[in-house]
Amino acid sequence: QAQRGRMLHGTFQRKKTGRSQLTEVFSELIQTTGAAKWPSRTLHSTNKLFTAKDSLQPSEEKVGAFTKIIEAMGFTGPLKYSKWKIKIAALRMYSCCVERTDYEEFFNRCQMPDTLNSWFLVAHLHVWMCLVRMKQEGRAGKYMCRYIVHSMWEDVEQRGKVMGIDSVALKEGMKSMTENFYAAIFGYDEGILSDDHVLAAALWRNLFNRHCEDPGQLELVVEYVRKQMQYLDTLPGEDLLLSGEVTWRPLVETNAQSILKPPPTTYNDEGL
Incomplete structure (x- = not known):
């Protein structure tokens, strides 16, 4: 490492008065990548290198010393809204992921087998999109994310029992699903x-479990995820925290201009 450091130091000393060759190479690569296109659609590319201080990160809420202490111990401090209201909204949001998604269309267009694992993969994709949206709502949103995931695992276990899956096989299956869930989130x-x-x-x-050979199917789902994330960003954070109501755009959009901001959700003082 010391030898490599001396070599780099000497290189930068020789190039300190002009533009380095490495910078020129990177500039050419960025320009080339930005011009890349799919055969049927423009490639979405991000040339900016995001850092932890960029605006994509949710703004940190100012909390007192006591709140920081109890949260460091694993507890949740006071939130902007009632915790039990957020829990109810989290359950509703998860219900929207599993009840308002057209699984049959996903299975047909993506050629996925009609199994519990395929259902979980599609549901997981929608749960992840909700988690990304709610993490933008600060500490209350992160608190809600915990109960969305909690509701998901309870639902998976109950569905496995209803399907008559052996308890040992169900336990092993849920262990594998858990590993795949957190690995998929990073991806x-x-x-x-x-x-x-x-x-x-x-x-x-x-989602395809490495079994997709049709680029058209991948392109369809990529477009689906992009438009869903854009649509979720239009929903007010307060409504999501108190109601949890989410609607999903269709997998195949008949009218792309129909992605409009929906009317605000109404709810009473109990969050119902």
């Missing part, structure tokens, strides 16, 4: 902040 997060190549690769590994 999807990287894909949504990168270009369509990275997002398509994450969907191919996780």
Whole structure:
């Protein structure tokens, strides 16, 4: 490492008065990548290198010393809204992921088998999109994310029991699902902040389980994720925290201009 450091130091000393060759190479690569296109659609690319201080990160709420202490111990401090209201909204939001999604259309267009695992992969994709949206709402949103995931695992376990899956097999299956769930989250997060190549690769590994050979199917789901994330960003954070109501755009959009901001959700003082 010392030898390599001396070599780099000497290189930068020789180039300190002019533009380095490495910078020129990177500039050419960025220009080339930005011009890349799919055969049927323009490639979405992100040339900016995001850092932890960029605006994509939710703004940190100012909390007192006592709140910081109890949260460091694993507890949740006071939130902007009632915790039990947020829990109810989290359950509603998860219900929207599993009840308002056209699984049959996903299975047919993406050629996925009609199994519990395929259902989980599609539901997981929608849960992840909700998690990304709610994390933008500060501490209350992160608190809600915990109960969305909690509701998902309870639902998966109950569905497995109703289907008559053996308890041992169900336990092993849920263990595998848990590992795939957290691995997929990292892939999807990287894909949504990168270009369509990275997002398509994450969907191919996780949603399609590496069994997709039709690029048209990948392109369809990439477009679906992009428009859903854009649509979720139009929903007011307060409504999501108190109601949890989410509607989903169709997999195949008949009218792309129909993605409009929906009317505000109404709810009473109890959050119902």
